[in-house]
Amino acid sequence: MTAAVSSQGRAMSSVKPGRIVAWTLLFIGGVIMVTPLLFMLSTSLKDASQVYDLRIIPAVPTLDNYWEILSDGRFTRWFVNSMVVAIIVTISNVFFDSLVGYTLAKFRFRGRYIVFIAILSTLMIPTEMLVLPWYLMASQFGWLDSYWGIMFPGMMTAFGTFLMKQFFEGVPDDFLEAARIDGLNEFTIWWKIALPLVTPALSALAIFTFLGNWTAFFWPLIVTTSADLYTLPVGLSSFAVEQSVQWEKIMTGASIATLPTLIIFLFLQRYIVRGVMLAGLKG
Amino acid sequence: MATIEISRLVKRYGNTAVVHGIDLAIQDGEFVVLVGPSGCGKSTTLRMIAGLEEISEGQIRIDGRVVNDLQPRDRNIAMVFQNYAIYPHVTVADNIAFGLYRSKLSKSEKRARVEQVAETLGLSQLLERRPSALSGGQRQRVAIGRAMVRDPSAFLFDEPLSNLDAQLRTQMRIEIKRLHHRLGATSVFVTHDQVEAMTMADRIVVMREGRILQVGSPLELYEKPVDVFTARFIGSPTMNLLPASLRDGRAQLSVGGSIQAPSSLATTSDILVGARPQDLSPVDAGSSGLTVSGTVAVLETLGSETLVHIEADGQTIIGSAPGRQIPKIGEPLTLHAPAERLYYFDKATEKALAIQ
Numbered sequence: 209m210t211a212a213v214s215s216q217g218r219a220m221s222s223v224k225p226g227r228i229v230a231w232t233l234l235f236i237g238g239v240i241m242v243t244p245l246l247f248m249l250s251t252s253l254k255d256a257s258q259v260y261d262l263r264i265i266p267a268v269p270t271l272d273n274y275w276e277i278l279s280d281g282r283f284t285r286w287f288v289n290s291m292v293v294a295i296i297v298t299i300s301n302v303f304f305d306s307l308v309g310y311t312l313a314k315f316r317f318r319g320r321y322i323v324f325i326a327i328l329s330t331l332m333i334p335t336e337m338l339v340l341p342w343y344l345m346a347s348q349f350g351w352l353d354s355y356w357g358i359m360f361p362g363m364m365t366a367f368g369t370f371l372m373k374q375f376f377e378g379v380p381d382d383f384l385e386a387a388r389i390d391g392l393n394e395f396t397i398w399w400k401i402a403l404p405l406v407t408p409a410l411s412a413l414a415i416f417t418f419l420g421n422w423t424a425f426f427w428p429l430i431v432t433t434s435a436d437l438y439t440l441p442v443g444l445s446s447f448a449v450e451q452s453v454q455w456e457k458i459m460t461g462a463s464i465a466t467l468p469t470l471i472i473f474l475f476l477q478r479y480i481v482r483g484v485m486l487a488g489l490k491g
Numbered sequence: 492m493a494t495i496e497i498s499r500l501v502k503r504y505g506n507t508a509v510v511h512g513i514d515l516a517i518q519d520g521e522f523v524v525l526v527g528p529s530g531c532g533k534s535t536t537l538r539m540i541a542g543l544e545e546i547s548e549g550q551i552r553i554d555g556r557v558v559n560d561l562q563p564r565d566r567n568i569a570m571v572f573q574n575y576a577i578y579p580h581v582t583v584a585d586n587i588a589f590g591l592y593r594s595k596l597s598k599s600e601k602r603a604r605v606e607q608v609a610e611t612l613g614l615s616q617l618l619e620r621r622p623s624a625l626s627g628g629q630r631q632r633v634a635i636g637r638a639m640v641r642d643p644s645a646f647l648f649d650e651p652l653s654n655l656d657a658q659l660r661t662q663m664r665i666e667i668k669r670l671h672h673r674l675g676a677t678s679v680f681v682t683h684d685q686v687e688a689m690t691m692a693d694r695i696v697v698m699r700e701g702r703i704l705q706v707g708s709p710l711e712l713y714e715k716p717v718d719v720f721t722a723r724f725i726g727s728p729t730m731n732l733l734p735a736s737l738r739d740g741r742a743q744l745s746v747g748g749s750i751q752a753p754s755s756l757a758t759t760s761d762i763l764v765g766a767r768p769q770d771l772s773p774v775d776a777g778s779s780g781l782t783v784s785g786t787v788a789v790l791e792t793l794g795s796e797t798l799v800h801i802e803a804d805g806q807t808i809i810g811s812a813p814g815r816q817i818p819k820i821g822e823p824l825t826l827h828a829p830a831e832r833l834y835y836f837d838k839a840t841e842k843a844l845a846i847q
Contacts, residue, residue: 380574380576382572382573382574382576383576383578385541385543385563385570385572385576386570386572386576386577386589386634386637387589388543388562388563388564389541389542389543389563389564389568389569389570390564390589390590390592390593390637390641391564391592391593392564392589392592401578404578404580405578405579405580407580
């Protein structure tokens, strides 16, 4: 009995005021983050007449919006478009960023530093400033309104290159030299030895790139004109302009669009957290 | 198996030379140890033999063939690295098989070779494990396995034991030595540890500041060091050096006393008299040898013997007493070394003068 009392007393006294403040802040943050998502889900379960009824739990829940959206061929098309774009851009980024990052980290050649600075400096130019040159370039080459037009600006990124370079610097040279002595050529050394050693960074890069492209709106909106080539975010926004704003449709589409993101987070959250930590530490 | 000949080898980084034109001929099947303090150019020399560093000047021949411009993979050498450099993402078997990457053997033949090597090194039970599940000694054995599997003409070792704990180091030292006896392959081993050099080498190459100071068998280096550096570097604890000045054919020691100097020393006045701690003992060796007296300051009991540090005229001198004759700290003690066990060096040039 006395033991129980004393252990309880200890437990009480170990809750520091700082913790209570932290938990409160985290709770408020959590509410702020979750409310819009709940609202999105709730609106997707309402029919048009209930949209402005702000109850979280709909008075008459319905799945009609989902049936309507999923049977509308355009939505599936946009979903596939987004998937194709995000997957191709992710693969391309993982490949090229790590190849260039590896070269900059592990080879000594004239002008290496200048190349690195040049790549890094592009990080400081905001996307809004790049859109016009991209557009002019796309139009000159005839890439407007095409998959390639949507994808080309993101096929390789300065951030990814920088991230991978930092990680490859942590790979001991001995590994590469041992491989060189064993007779592997330089490309195989990168592919078979160096790359597997930086998988945490690679998966972080892949996840960020995929999510970034999945939700990309601004550039796809500018470069595409035919509805067939819209990505999901662009397509969804078109629900807002065609007739009146169809909130229930937009929210249904958005709910479905969240799914891949959610799945990625559920399965790969370990890597995401590690990736963020690593990027924070190294970057 | 192969000979390795190095002639006038120079390595420069920018304008700084780190290896200054060294010459060395390594016989077929010989176990040569390059030893010296860090920054002496021993690893750089090894890496130039391996082809991992470009040669600034001079020539390296392996089996009579100039290899200066050959890629590492075309030199048919194998190398074992300090941190093992075994790949953490593949199994032990795959790690060893990397050594056969360029071999044209069939898959099953490769597998047989890997198993054979694993057998030799006692790794058979570990073939499917990842390196993270191995101890330091096992990892180093995997690295050696990867080197062995290819049947290279020469083995290069770059401080392979320095990451292991003391006991394991001793064990691996013996294993590598035994392996060398069995395979008879030419081996070049780099270390900063003189005990490793003494115990493993057929011949030791002592290096300092990018130059070779002395080449010889372990006993030659121990008995006939050419200068103060080698004398102090080889042997543990290090050799005692007592300043002395020559007068009338006798060397007057600064710590007191004098000894009969060898006749060949007549030309120099300031010298250093060297005596190894193992040769300095409380047992009287007669009047012709070295005699120093002082107060016992520190005792290091090793069991078979006790190392005795005595303070004499501000200088610490290390001697050894037989196992059971342990002096007490603070006691006065006199140590003797026989005349034929003394070393003489020029104080100014630090070169050996005459070896008894």
